[in-house]
Amino acid sequence: MTKRSYGQDCALALGLDVIGERWTLLIIRGLLTGPKRYSTLQDQLSGIGTNLLATRLRELTEHGITRKTDEGYELTECGEALRPIVHALIRWGHQFRNLAPDAAVSRPEWDMLALEAAFRPERAEGVETTLDLTLSGYRFHAVVRDGAARCSQGAAADADATASTTTETLQAIGDGRISLSDAIESGKIELQGSRRAFRQLFQLFELPSD
Amino acid sequence: MTKRSYGQDCALALGLDVIGERWTLLIIRGLLTGPKRYSTLQDQLSGIGTNLLATRLRELTEHGITRKTDEGYELTECGEALRPIVHALIRWGHQFRNLAPDAAVSRPEWDMLALEAAFRPERAEGVETTLDLTLSGYRFHAVVRDGAARCSQGAAADADATASTTTETLQAIGDGRISLSDAIESGKIELQGSRRAFRQLFQLFELPSD
DNA sequence: CGGAATCCTCTTCGATACTG
DNA sequence: CAGTATCGAAGAGGATTCCG
Numbered sequence: 001m002t003k004r005s006y007g008q009d010c011a012l013a014l015g016l017d018v019i020g021e022r023w024t025l026l027i028i029r030g031l032l033t034g035p036k037r038y039s040t041l042q043d044q045l046s047g048i049g050t051n052l053l054a055t056r057l058r059e060l061t062e063h064g065i066t067r068k069t070d071e072g073y074e075l076t077e078c079g080e081a082l083r084p085i086v087h088a089l090i091r092w093g094h095q096f097r098n099l100a101p102d103a104a105v106s107r108p109e110w111d112m113l114a115l116e117a118a119f120r121p122e123r124a125e126g127v128e129t130t131l132d133l134t135l136s137g138y139r140f141h142a143v144v145r146d147g148a149a150r151c152s153q154g155a156a157a158d159a160d161a162t163a164s165t166t167t168e169t170l171q172a173i174g175d176g177r178i179s180l181s182d183a184i185e186s187g188k189i190e191l192q193g194s195r196r197a198f199r200q201l202f203q204l205f206e207l208p209s210d
Numbered sequence: 211m212t213k214r215s216y217g218q219d220c221a222l223a224l225g226l227d228v229i230g231e232r233w234t235l236l237i238i239r240g241l242l243t244g245p246k247r248y249s250t251l252q253d254q255l256s257g258i259g260t261n262l263l264a265t266r267l268r269e270l271t272e273h274g275i276t277r278k279t280d281e282g283y284e285l286t287e288c289g290e291a292l293r294p295i296v297h298a299l300i301r302w303g304h305q306f307r308n309l310a311p312d313a314a315v316s317r318p319e320w321d322m323l324a325l326e327a328a329f330r331p332e333r334a335e336g337v338e339t340t341l342d343l344t345l346s347g348y349r350f351h352a353v354v355r356d357g358a359a360r361c362s363q364g365a366a367a368d369a370d371a372t373a374s375t376t377t378e379t380l381q382a383i384g385d386g387r388i389s390l391s392d393a394i395e396s397g398k399i400e401l402q403g404s405r406r407a408f409r410q411l412f413q414l415f416e417l418p419s420d
Numbered sequence: 421c422g423g424a425a426t427c428c429t430c431t432t433c434g435a436t437a438c439t440g
Numbered sequence: 441c442a443g444t445a446t447c448g449a450a451g452a453g454g455a456t457t458c459c460g
Contacts, residue, residue, distance in 0.1 A: 004433095004450085004451090005309075005311065006236065006257065007257060007311055007313060007314050007315065008236075008256070008257075008310075008314055008315055008316070008317075008320070009307075009310045009314040009315065009316040009320075010239075010300075010303075010316070010317070010320040010324070011299075011300045011301070011302075011303035011304045011306075011307065011320075011324055011327075011418075012235065012236070012239055012296060012299055012300045012303055012320070012323075013236060013303075013320075014303045014306040014307060014309055014310055015299050015300070015302055015303025015306060016235060016236070016299070016303070017306070017309065018303075018306055018309075020230075020232070020235070021451095022230070022451085022452070023452090025222065025226060025230065026216065026218075026222070026223060026226070029220075029222055037422065037423090038422060038423050038424075039421080039422055039423075040422095042423095046218070047216065047217060047218075047453085048452095048453085049452065049453050049454065049455095050423085050424065050425090050454090050455095051424080051425070051426080051452090051453090051454095052451090052452065052453080053423095053424090054423075054424055054425080063306070072422090078305065081302060082302065084298065085295065085298045085299060085302060086222060088294065088295045088298065089221075089222055089225050089226075089295060090220075090221045090222045090225070091221070092221075092225055092291060092292065092295060093220075093221035093222055093223075093224050093225025093226070093228075094221045095288065096221070096224040096225060096227070096228055096273070097219075097221065097224060099215075099224055099227065099228075100218075100219045100224055101215065101217055103217060104217050104218055104219040105217065105218055105219065106218070106219040106220070107218075107220070110218070110219075110220040110221075110222070110223075113222075114220075114221055117221075208221075214431080214432085214452090231432095232432085232433075233433095247441080247442085248441075248442050248443070249441060249442070249443095252442095257434090258434085259433070259434045259435060259436090260434095260435090260436095260442085260443070260444085261433090261434085261435095261443085261444070261445080261446095262432090262433070262434070263443090264442080264443055264444075
């Protein structure tokens, strides 16, 4: 019953002792899009065993990565510190998109996080703006501020631009199969507000080109 | 015999299908300090089963992360792209240093990589310098150039400063148990070259303060 | 209904032994 | 030196059941 460990005095190995087990980083992914209940987490992970989720959450809480509240589970500051790392892993992982099995499940929350990961801070110096986005029916908003983008579920309180499209269209733009202009022209992206503003906002993100 | 997968159409999950298995990221850590032979890799991983190492290397090579040469295994460009991610994980993992079991093994290569991870690019604009460092008998050098630091095994061809110390001293400085000045005064760091230059060079790194 | 513990089967891990 | 073969132990996955 003793916890498995690499037994190495190395920060990487010690970190992986904490978040390197199977499913752990995917649980953290779930919490990076906001606090969630146990069952919601389980639904979104689609495939994790209930005992495993319980075990992982206990371990994560013991290590101070997550915490339990009345509304469910949420990340601590220490867990929140993993956000840029998860972002980087998402950007790195894009190249393996072709490895996804046909039966692979998909969740809008993952696309939301992928968009957050696609944000390029070096293009957004001094920019402060809010985008209200509906992706295949899933509505969320991206707030760009202080050189960072943060996506959250639900409508924006005060959006500078509002857009509605599908994940397929967004991926098609990323792959270069369709240009942003064409997507807007053909109505594949429905816009409200200044088209120029939206286009500028869109340039802050680098969609995976492969 | 089919490969285990999360079965999710998410870049993070797909990336973890490739590098998320047990030991995989530690193998990559081993290769981030230079190409290595099978047995060298095995020695440095201290604990991995030989069958597991063989399996992982095969999978990594199939996925284009590593490649096999006459001199052993090395990272491809795709694998090399994991360096900043590993750096970030090392910085994040430092907080769990107290979790290391007493019997934990240690390797100078890991300290070398930890130093590389401790480099703060925002402090090094326009800096171009080379440090020759011997850490507990392990000699390597750090090259700072283009806002990045890169540590490699062996002596520097042309060093701006040469220092010799122990990993314990370096950790003590990071923990604040001893100041850099005191360490130099007391001879815990042996210096060659300009002391001022060394001090400035040292400021480019942020050693984990806990 | 949210949050698990239990049971059972299957796969993977880890260590040792062995081979081209 | 660079792996493969083997096998007991541990972990993962899935269904069901239990508790507040």
